[in-house]
Amino acid sequence: MIEVSALEKSFGKVRALKGVSFEAPRGRITGLLGPNGAGKSTCLRILSTVMTADAGTASIGGIDVAADSLAVRRLSGVLPHGSGLYPQLTAIENIRYYGDLHGLGRKALDTRVAELVERLDLSEIANRRAKGFSQGERTKVALARALVNKPEYLLLDEPTSGLDVMATRDLRQWLTELREQGCCILLSSHVMQEIAALADQIVIIAHGRLAASGTPAQLAEQYGEDDLEQVFVDAVNSAESRTGATA
Amino acid sequence: MNPIAAVCRKEIIDNFRDRRTMFSTLAFGPIFAPLMFVAMIQIVVDRTVSAVEQQLTVPIVGIEAAENLEAFLAARGIDPDPEHGIIDLDSAAIAVANGEYGYAVIIEDSFADNLGGDEPARVTIIFDRSNSRDTERVQRVQSAIRAYGERIGSLRLLARGVNPAVVRPIIVDAYDISTATGRSALVLGILTYFLLFAVLMGGMYLAIDTTAGERERKSLEPLLTIPVSRTSLLLGKVAATVTFMLVSLALTLVGFGIALPYLPLDELGMTSGFTPITAVFAFFLLAPFAVLGAFLMTLVASYTKSYKEAQTWLGLLLIVPTLPVALATIMNVRPTQALMWVPSMSQHLLITELIKQGPIDPLMMAQSVISTLFYAGLLSLIAIKLYKREALLG
Numbered sequence: 001m002i003e004v005s006a007l008e009k010s011f012g013k014v015r016a017l018k019g020v021s022f023e024a025p026r027g028r029i030t031g032l033l034g035p036n037g038a039g040k041s042t043c044l045r046i047l048s049t050v051m052t053a054d055a056g057t058a059s060i061g062g063i064d065v066a067a068d069s070l071a072v073r074r075l076s077g078v079l080p081h082g083s084g085l086y087p088q089l090t091a092i093e094n095i096r097y098y099g100d101l102h103g104l105g106r107k108a109l110d111t112r113v114a115e116l117v118e119r120l121d122l123s124e125i126a127n128r129r130a131k132g133f134s135q136g137e138r139t140k141v142a143l144a145r146a147l148v149n150k151p152e153y154l155l156l157d158e159p160t161s162g163l164d165v166m167a168t169r170d171l172r173q174w175l176t177e178l179r180e181q182g183c184c185i186l187l188s189s190h191v192m193q194e195i196a197a198l199a200d201q202i203v204i205i206a207h208g209r210l211a212a213s214g215t216p217a218q219l220a221e222q223y224g225e226d227d228l229e230q231v232f233v234d235a236v237n238s239a240e241s242r243t244g245a246t247a
Numbered sequence: 248m249n250p251i252a253a254v255c256r257k258e259i260i261d262n263f264r265d266r267r268t269m270f271s272t273l274a275f276g277p278i279f280a281p282l283m284f285v286a287m288i289q290i291v292v293d294r295t296v297s298a299v300e301q302q303l304t305v306p307i308v309g310i311e312a313a314e315n316l317e318a319f320l321a322a323r324g325i326d327p328d329p330e331h332g333i334i335d336l337d338s339a340a341i342a343v344a345n346g347e348y349g350y351a352v353i354i355e356d357s358f359a360d361n362l363g364g365d366e367p368a369r370v371t372i373i374f375d376r377s378n379s380r381d382t383e384r385v386q387r388v389q390s391a392i393r394a395y396g397e398r399i400g401s402l403r404l405l406a407r408g409v410n411p412a413v414v415r416p417i418i419v420d421a422y423d424i425s426t427a428t429g430r431s432a433l434v435l436g437i438l439t440y441f442l443l444f445a446v447l448m449g450g451m452y453l454a455i456d457t458t459a460g461e462r463e464r465k466s467l468e469p470l471l472t473i474p475v476s477r478t479s480l481l482l483g484k485v486a487a488t489v490t491f492m493l494v495s496l497a498l499t500l501v502g503f504g505i506a507l508p509y510l511p512l513d514e515l516g517m518t519s520g521f522t523p524i525t526a527v528f529a530f531f532l533l534a535p536f537a538v539l540g541a542f543l544m545t546l547v548a549s550y551t552k553s554y555k556e557a558q559t560w561l562g563l564l565l566i567v568p569t570l571p572v573a574l575a576t577i578m579n580v581r582p583t584q585a586l587m588w589v590p591s592m593s594q595h596l597l598i599t600e601l602i603k604q605g606p607i608d609p610l611m612m613a614q615s616v617i618s619t620l621f622y623a624g625l626l627s628l629i630a631i632k633l634y635k636r637e638a639l640l641g
Binding site: 045048049050051052070071073074076078079080081082083084085086087088089093097098100101102103129142145146 | 250260475476
C-alpha cells in the first residue's frame, strides 16, 4: 500500500502541496487527477524519493520514503514525465543499464529482458537506438525499464501524454495485467477520461489539496453527476473556493 | 556488476557514440594540439633564422647620395629597393601603415654635406612596433647603419691621432651558458600547456553530458529512483570522464612524439628531449591532474542550469590551468618543493625538467602527485555534497 499523509512541500514562495493525504491499495490502479500545477508531479517525486517533503509522511509498503529511500527504491518502479531514455543507447541497452544498477546478475537480467521484450512487444525496436523512437515507443521502453526489477509498486507520471489511441490501449492492457499480479499502481494525469479508463479509484487534487477521492461510481454519486468530466470540474472548483476561504 | 562500474561503462559507451565528445577527445588533443604546436614553432624558427640570414631589400630614400653607406649595407645583405614610391617621411609613414612596406629608411637631403662637415647626418627608420613580424629585420638594418656611423667615428678619431678605444670605456660581452636542450625547454614549455588542455578538453563534454546534459534530457530523474546511492552515480560518471581524459592525454602524447622530430629545432640550436620515456613519465604526472580536472568540471557542470551554461563555464575553466603555466614561463620559475602544491604549475615544472633532461627529484614527483590527488579528494567531497542537493533536478 502507498500511503500519503498531510504532505506539504514548498518551492520558495510557491506552496505546491498544502497537506495532501490519500491511500493507494495493492492490486489496484489509483489515478491521481488534477489540473496543471495541482501538485501531482511533486507528490510522485516525493514518493519516488527524488525529493523530500517539508512536512507530513509518505510510505510505500510500510517503509517511510524519507527514512529508508534505498529500500523504497528497491520495491518500486518509476516512469517519470518524459521518458528519460538515453538517445545513444538501444532499447535493450537502456533497459539493461537499469538492470545492472539494480544489481541483477547477468543471467537473471538476460531472462528478465527477454520477458519484457516479449510482453511489451519490443522485438522490432529492441536493437535500435532510442533517438529515433516515436513517443509511444519511448513510453514502452521506459515502462520496460521501470519494470526491470519486478517492482511491487509502480509510479507513473502522465504516462498517456503524447500517446495515440492504440498506444494508450496497449498501456491500459499492460497495467491491467500488472494489477492482476498484485502490483500497486499509482498514475497521474490531467485528463479525466484517461483516468476513468485506466484507474479503479480516483484521487483528485487541486491547488495542493485533496479535492475528492473514491471509485468513479462513488464520485458520480457524491457529486450527483453522471458525467465524470463535470465531477472533476466541480471538485476542482470547490477546492478552489475552500482555498480562497482559508487564504 | 558494481554500480560505479555500471555507470562508468554506460557513460563510456553512450559518449563513444556521440560525435561531439569523440571529436573533442580524439581530434582536438591528439591531432590539433601537435599540429598547432608545430605550426607555432615553425613560425618562430622561420622568423629568427630568416631575419638573421635573409637578403633584405629595403626602400631607402636618398641612398643615391650615400654610396659608401650603400656599399657598407650591401656587404651585410641589405640592398636598397630600386623601385619604391616613397619620397618623404609622410609617404613612408603611409606606406608602412597600410602594410605596403614593413619598414622604410629615409636619408636626409643634407646627408653628404653633414657627413663631410661636423654636423651629425640624420637617417630615419620608419616602422610599426606593433608589427612583430619585422622587428628582427628593423633591428638588423638599424644596427648596420649604426655600425657604419661608428666606423666613421673611429676613422675620424684616428685621423686626429686619438685611439678610438678612448671613447669606448666599457665593452659588454654576453656569454650565454644555456645548453641546447635547455634553450629548447622554453619553447617546449608551451607543450605542457597543450597537454593540460588536451586532458581537460578530452573530458569536457563528458562532464557536461553526465550532469547538465542528463538533466536536460530528463534522464536524471528516473536514474535517481534506482536503488543506487547518489555518491556511486557521481563516482561512476567521474570515472568515465577520467577515462576519456586519459585516453585523450595518451593519444596527445603519441601525437607529439610523432610530430616533434619534424620540427627544425636544430636551426634554433636546440635538441628535443622528448623520448618515449619522457612521454610515459608525463602521462603518470598528468594522470592525477585528470582526476582533479574531472571532479572540478563535474562539480561546475552540475551547478549549472543547462547544457549551454555548462559549456560556457567549462570553456572558461579551460583557461584556468594556463595561469600558473604562463606565470612559470614568464618569471622563469625553477621547481621547488613549495610549488609542487600548485596544480598545473607542478606538472608544468616537472615535465619541463624532464624535457630538459635535467635532474628530477623523485620527492617532488611524489609531492606533485599526492598534492594534486589531495585537491581532487577535496573537490570530490564538495561534488558529492552538491550532487545530493534537491535542486540538482533543476
